[in-house]
Amino acid sequence: MRSCVLASLFSLAVAYTPFERPGHPSPPHHVGPVGPYHRGSNATCISAPDASLIATSFGLTISNYTEALAVQLFTSNFTDQSDSVNTLIHEPGLQASDLGSLTFSSKVEFLAGQGAQPPVPFVILNLWNTCNTVIIRWLSDQSPLPVQGISIATVEPAQPGEGGGFGTGAQKWQISAIVAEFNSGAWLGNLGYPECKPAANTTA
Numbered sequence: 253m254r255s256c257v258l259a260s261l262f263s264l265a266v267a268y269t270p271f272e273r274p275g276h277p278s279p280p281h282h283v284g285p286v287g288p289y290h291r292g293s294n295a296t297c298i299s300a301p302d303a304s305l306i307a308t309s310f311g312l313t314i315s316n317y318t319e320a321l322a323v324q325l326f327t328s329n330f331t332d333q334s335d336s337v338n339t340l341i342h343e344p345g346l347q348a349s350d351l352g353s354l355t356f357s358s359k360v361e362f363l364a365g366q367g368a369q370p371p372v373p374f375v376i377l378n379l380w381n382t383c384n385t386v387i388i389r390w391l392s393d394q395s396p397l398p399v400q401g402i403s404i405a406t407v408e409p410a411q412p413g414e415g416g417g418f419g420t421g422a423q424k425w426q427i428s429a430i431v432a433e434f435n436s437g438a439w440l441g442n443l444g445y446p447e448c449k450p451a452a453n454t455t456a
């Protein structure tokens with residue numbers, strides 16, 4: 253009960269069920285377009301329309317995953333850190349050492365881990381961006397408990413040979429890092445952990 257409550261309080265917000273650690277990750281292959289953008293043709297800051305396209309594409313890696321999409325969206329040096337996901341992965345039996353570490357330390361690891369997950373509902377509630385970040389507040393409308401989360405993506409001008417990227421114009425962008433937290437207590441309840449289950453009168 254206590255660990256569940258703590259998880260609910262301190263895990264603010266990404267959308268994953270517990271991951272199987274990747275066994276035999278396959279290397280990403282190049283599927284994105286090879287555009288006319290090169291090192292040096294990089295725009296300084298991402299535009300709002302491009303931030304929106306990046307956010308929508310990120311959401312689709314949760315709700316409608318394909319390897320082609322993920323290869324196009326993430327840089328080769330992509331990393332992902334989320335104590336909420338680490339909690340889902342390691343419960344029951346979460347240890348202090350499980351927290352604070354990278355959830356995915358490479359694009360290859362992400363492709364293997366996320367590719368093994370069932371689709372999860374994901375809608376964007378709010379979206380903001382700075383020059384090189386895209387900040388997404390989202391809802392995963394699971395049953396019986398809806399799960400809210402926040403994902404912050406660092407973006408880079410897409411470089412040749414890393415999958416292509418997304419952009420409304422010639423300049424394409426990719427995500428090089430995600431930090432994200434969400435209500436892992438509610439998520440664990442949906443997965444049937446008794447100590448995190450909703451009260452009997454909540455809903456079926």
Ligand SMILES: *[C@@H]1O[C@H](CO)[C@@H](O)[C@H](O)[C@H]1NC(C)=O
Pocket residue numbers: 312315316
């Ligand atoms: C994503 O998957 C859902 C559920 O299968 C489907 O209804 C929706 O059309 C898909 N969206 C896209 C953009 O492919």
Ligand SMILES: *[C@@H]1O[C@H](CO)[C@@H](O)[C@H](O)[C@H]1NC(C)=O
Pocket residue numbers: 327328329408409410411414428
């Ligand atoms: C990751 O790769 C991108 C190019 O895709 C580069 O701009 C960025 O500096 C790299 N980040 C780190 C932390 O090495």
Ligand SMILES: CC(=O)N[C@H]1CO[C@H](CO)[C@@H](O)[C@@H]1O
Pocket residue numbers: 291292293294295296
């Ligand atoms: C147009 C533009 O912003 N160009 C920059 C692209 O990035 C290089 C360094 O990687 C800068 O030197 C350019 O000024």
